[in-house]
Amino acid sequence: MAAEDAGRPALLDMTPGEIAEAIAPLGQPAYRAAQVYSWLCRGVGFTGMTNLPLALRETLETSFRTGLAVIAERRDSRRDDTRKYLFALDDGERVEGVRMTYRHGHTLCISTQVGCRMGCAFCASTLGGRVRDLTAGEMLAQIIAANGDLGGQRIGNVVMMGSGEPLDNYAASIAFLRRVRLPEGLGIGLRSVSLSTCGLVPEMRALATEGLPVTLSVSLHAPDDETRRRIMPIARRYAIGEVVDAARHYVERTGRRVIFEYALIRDVNDRPEQASRLAGLLRGMQCHVNLITLSGVPETGLLAARRERAAEFERELVRRGVSVTRRRQMGSDIEGACGQLRRRSGGKE
Numbered sequence: 001m002a003a004e005d006a007g008r009p010a011l012l013d014m015t016p017g018e019i020a021e022a023i024a025p026l027g028q029p030a031y032r033a034a035q036v037y038s039w040l041c042r043g044v045g046f047t048g049m050t051n052l053p054l055a056l057r058e059t060l061e062t063s064f065r066t067g068l069a070v071i072a073e074r075r076d077s078r079r080d081d082t083r084k085y086l087f088a089l090d091d092g093e094r095v096e097g098v099r100m101t102y103r104h105g106h107t108l109c110i111s112t113q114v115g116c117r118m119g120c121a122f123c124a125s126t127l128g129g130r131v132r133d134l135t136a137g138e139m140l141a142q143i144i145a146a147n148g149d150l151g152g153q154r155i156g157n158v159v160m161m162g163s164g165e166p167l168d169n170y171a172a173s174i175a176f177l178r179r180v181r182l183p184e185g186l187g188i189g190l191r192s193v194s195l196s197t198c199g200l201v202p203e204m205r206a207l208a209t210e211g212l213p214v215t216l217s218v219s220l221h222a223p224d225d226e227t228r229r230r231i232m233p234i235a236r237r238y239a240i241g242e243v244v245d246a247a248r249h250y251v252e253r254t255g256r257r258v259i260f261e262y263a264l265i266r267d268v269n270d271r272p273e274q275a276s277r278l279a280g281l282l283r284g285m286q287c288h289v290n291l292i293t294l295s296g297v298p299e300t301g302l303l304a305a306r307r308e309r310a311a312e313f314e315r316e317l318v319r320r321g322v323s324v325t326r327r328r329q330m331g332s333d334i335e336g337a338c339g340q341l342r343r344r345s346g347g348k349e
């Protein structure tokens with residue numbers, strides 16, 4: 001995209017109401033906005049919006065950008081039904097997404113920032129820091145591009161778990177959640193959307209008051225402050241007790257159970273006594289623990305827990321009455337951990 005184009009407003013960053021206001025000076029009736037929005041959410045550019053008058057399509061073309069993303073690269077896993085995308089944005093930045101196909105449908109993991117400043121030790125997304133926040137439209141654009149790659153099927157579930165910390169880009173993430181469910185757009189109900197955070201306590205508490213029934217997923221990865229500080233710098237700002245309290249508050253306010261993500265890292269957080277401590281921390285909470293086998297990021301020097309250790313950890317949680325599943329990281333042969341593909345491609349176009 002030419003530099004002057006990047007300066008035009010992107011219609012995908014607007015709600016249907018805002019599009020109506022934007023095109024009103026062009027003498028257009030309000031229903032045109034719904035038509036434009038519906039085309040955009042189907043991935044159609046201005047020239048393909050065939051139920052609009054030709055003159056309007058030409059004016060839109062010169063006054064606005066669509067804000068749609070382009071799939072710059074795709075990679076399929078040979079081990080499971082996972083496809084990794086590199087999406088190119090209008091300013092040349094690139095972000096990753098991962099499509100996972102299950103029996104019940106397709107799930108897309110989307111990015112919310114270019115890079116990330118949270119510094120988690122096991123994550124490739126953060127190695128170059130945060131480059132910029134994504135807009136709500138750029139989050140929607142990843143789903144639209146993935147739908148276009150599905151040949152008539154659609155993404156049914158979304159996880160905000162790619163590069164970036166969604167709650168560090170709070171306003172855009174909330175705008176995305178309000179818009180992803182619009183029936184005239186993508187129509188994805190919020191019960192099919194998960195938002196993952198490394199534990200930004202004030203924003204977790206704020207999210208609980210937004211009236212958005214999204215599943216909150218908290219990256220815990222340790223049962224105590226000392227271990228957590230070794231692998232997650234955010235633990236120096238918020239103690240683990242505050243994070244778990246904010247999660248309890250979320251459950252109380254929304255009635256939704258919280259998911260805790262726990263990546264098992266060899267000799268760091270995988271001991272049975274750490275499993276007991278985790279069970280104690282979560283006692284009585286309506287929650288579920290996802291144990292993940294760490295996907296190796298060569299730059300981090302951290303290793304996945306051994307299989308017997310991981311099984312032992314899981315058994316201890318089950319014994320203590322914690323709802324838990326253990327899964328391997330999908331797409332581990334396609335640089336499945338977030339940030340790896342973008343780094344290998346060199347980031348910006």
Ligand code: SF4
Pocket residue numbers: 116117118119120123124125126162163164165197198338
């Ligand atoms: S795991 Fe998430 S929050 Fe942590 S550095 Fe990576 S992208 Fe950021």
